[in-house]
Amino acid sequence: MANFTAADVKKLRELTGVGMMDCKKALDEADGNVDKAVELLRVKGQKGVAKREGRSAENGAVVSLIADDHTSGVLVELKCETDFVAKGEKFQAVAGAIAAHVAATSPADLAALLASEIEAGKTVQAYVDEANANLGEKIVLDRFAQFTGGYVAAYMHRTMPDLPPQVGVLVQLDKENAEVAKDVAQHIAAFAPKYLNRDEVPAETVENERRVAEATSREEGKPEAALPKIIEGRVNGFFKDIVVLEQAFAKDNKKSVQKVLDEAGVALERFTRIKVGV
Incomplete structure (x- = not known):
């Protein structure tokens, strides 16, 4: 093989x-x-x-579909070559149809999604290939997300008024709170955290950051006795950059996202952020 x-x-x-x-x-x-x-x-x-061959599909759209009772939600990224196609009704209809199909079938992964039938006798991959031919551009589907359980909400951000959303965020809270869900999703869209909490950060990533913090501190000539505290402070600062619960809240930077959630009596169980082409 x-x-x-x-x-x-x-x-x-x-x-x-x-x-x-x-x-x-x-x-x-x-x-x-x-x-x-x-x-x-x-x-x-x-x-x-x-x-x-050789073309780049870095434009496109992120579409969302949230159940009426907010117990589930879907994000789908569909990419194309130009913003001209991205803003067209046909392209957006294809993206919307795929999102509806994901919501209805809950595929396990991308391979399962592409191989599943979206229409009688037509797989999602064939459906995308058909869009390639009809729209005259490379159309690529390579990311989607689906949450079920808890309270699910989405925030969609447009980078330009005449374009479809280029950033989509899906959040899941442990209980209903539409206002907090929207605020936290907007925060995630703006600050692009990578992880929910410290436990999700790979150990090797933390150790590498610790090594960098130590090397930097020594290069700066910090006192040997002060190194442990300085290194720990820098590692904590690293967590505040990449962990959503530890980030300063977008609407009130005197509070962390965790503090805002605690005050509202809800917990953020998971999130995903998709930006077209990134």
Whole structure:
């Protein structure tokens, strides 16, 4: 079996716009060589491969779908090449249909989503490929999120008034509080935290930050006796940058996000933030 990684499959998809399974087959035939796989797909006559080769799909939209009772919600990122296509009704209709399909079927992961039938006899991957042909641009679906349980809400941010949302945030609280859910989701959209709490931060990430803090402190000539306290302070500052519960709240920087949640009597159970192309 050819030696290639998921990153190779993703790269081939981005280069050609061809479906994931076809990319895997091409990489198998090409012994894992991406360039050879592109040639194989072109020889086999995959629609638009030659035209899409090398194009970048960094525009697009994030769409959300929240259940009426807020017990579940979906975010889907659909990418295209230009903002002209992104703002079009047809492109946004495709994104909306995929979001509705995710909400209805709860796929386990991206591969399951792409392989599932969105219409009779048509997979999501075929549906995206059809959008490629109809819109004349590379259309890429490679991220989605779905939350169920608790109180789920979304905040969608437009970077330009005439474009669809480019940033989407999904949050799940342990109980209903629409105002706090919206405020926290807006905060996450603005400050882009990576983790919910310290426990989620990988141990190797923390240790690396600790090493950097120590090296920096020594380079600055800090007293040896003071190093432990200085290093700990810098590591705590690192947590405040990347952990949402420890960040200063966007609407009142004298309070942490955790403090705002505590005052409201709710807990943030999880969140996700998707920005187009990032």
